[in-house]
Structure formats: C-alpha cells, structure tokens
Amino acid sequence: MQVKELTCITPLLPQLVELLSACINDDASLGFYKPAQADLLAQYWHSIENELALKQRRLFATFDNQTLLGCVQLLPCRKQNGTHRAEVEKLLVHPSAQRQGRARMLMRYVEQHASTQGISLLVLDTQSGDKSELFYHVLGYQKAGEIPYFVTDATGQLNATSYYYKVLSKS
Template identity: 60%
Template structure:
C-alpha cells in the first residue's frame, strides 16, 4: 500500500532511511550535490539541516512509503521573500534505485503540486543536470524548460556539466 506524507518532524529511523535513500541515489549516479561515495556523516548532516528548515517552516518534506518502507522523497524549499511567497523550489526528488519505473516520482510530484496549491504556492521551479533522464521526466509531467547554464556542476573527476531550469505554473495547469 502506497502512502504519501508531508513530514513535520524527522524521527531517528526516518533519518536513517532518508540517509540510505540519498546514498543509494548518489551511488547510482544521480547528480545531487554530493560525490560518490558520500560519507554517512555528511549525508546525516544534510538531513539534519533539512530537519531544521522543516521545523522553521522554510522547507516542506514529503515521503512516499510503500508497505511502510521509504521509497521516495521530495522537498519544497519555500521562498522567504515577501514578493515570492507564491513560489517554491522543488529539490531532491529521490526514488530508490531498485524501485524506478513504478510511478513513485509521478505520484509524489502530483501530491506536492496539490499540497503546494493548498499552501498558496502557484509556481514551482527546479533544476536538474542537463541531459539527465530527469529532464524527460519533468517534461512529461508538464514542466517547461526555460534554459540552461553551462559549466554549472562538476563530477568527482572535475568534468563540468550544464544544468537545466524548469518551471510549472500550477494555477494554469489546474484549470
């Protein structure tokens, strides 16, 4: 049974599950801001920062469970500027590598878009490494590419890659 929740507090078991999920995605080549192999302490520190931002209402954290097991997660980083409270940035859409192609990412994105609208958020933005399979996914669920920046990220060997930027206006897509 699949359930999706917006998480208000990360308990120790969830910290561990999220750390393992991020680690697995990094090990499978996802460009997520960390080089493989990422250290457990570094990844735990990342999730502790996320937890602090969640508790300070700066970030929304969503988790998709299948039969009680963490299978996917995504975050909305909320704009803190007065003139930008209608927008958020989608960050760290992660799906267990062994669970790809099961529709988890689509279900999670549909859920966060609906929840975003309920929170008064009308515009979602995100970036992803240019040429990555994630670009096809975001396009398929209605995100529009607005450009790319060359030489934006590096891999562990120092090779530079571009990043692509996308947006989705939720009001226009819900009417």
C-alpha cells in the same frame, strides 16, 4: 502507495541517508559525489531539520510498509515578492522502487500541496542531459534555460544544469 509529510528527520535519519546514498550511487546528480559518504549525507539531513520544524521547508515521503522508498522537498520562497513561488528539491526514489509511479505521485502531491498554499509557480533544476529532464517535461515543466559549467563530478568535469518551471492552475 500514499504520500505523507515528514516533520521530523531524526527517527528516519538512517533511511533518509540510505535513500540519498542509493540515488547518488545510481548516478543521480544531487549535490554529492559518488560514492556517497554517509557522514556527509547525515550532515545534510540534519541541516534541514530546523527548517522542517519551522515549516520553512516541507518534506513529503512514500513508504512500503515502514520502508522509505521516496521523498521530495518543497521550499517556499520567503521573499515578500516571491510568496507565490516555491522550489522543488531532491526528488528521490530508491533505485529498487523506480518505474513504479512513485516519482510522479510525489510530484503530483507537491503540486497539489503547493496549490492549496497559494503557490502558483514551481521551479526546479537538474543536471543537463539527465534522464530526469524527460520526466519533468512529461509532467508539464518547461525548460527555462541552462547554465553551463554549473556543477562538477568527482573527477572535476564541469556539467551544465537546466532550470525548469511549472505554472500551476489556479482552480
């Protein structure tokens, strides 16, 4: 397993849509309702293409042969007083490839990449009570707090979101 940076979405758009769809349909809270709608997911991926080209957002992925099995995004802060921090977004691992170390590998890669770019603080959010909370805790992320009623599910039920951070070593 290895991680590679993607700078263009177009050739992988069907795989990116399938990956995001599979994760949503497996109950991951990723900003879209279940069942996932391919047209909305394609619009999402197209919306970030320009940011990737301008290196305002980074997209890292893991494959098995030519099949995309996981990805994660890193969004560096563009504010003058925040260039030391970045947000980790949309850590996705296909349900068929989970529990094989891919998520951990993607997160370690993001952390190493961030450090080489002078980023010393990573932040992320996840739905409160989700299995990902334990995963981020194991990786050394600290829970900063929780906002109630932050997101809704397809039935309209309101759910809280938890925010996490990790200070990266400066060595």
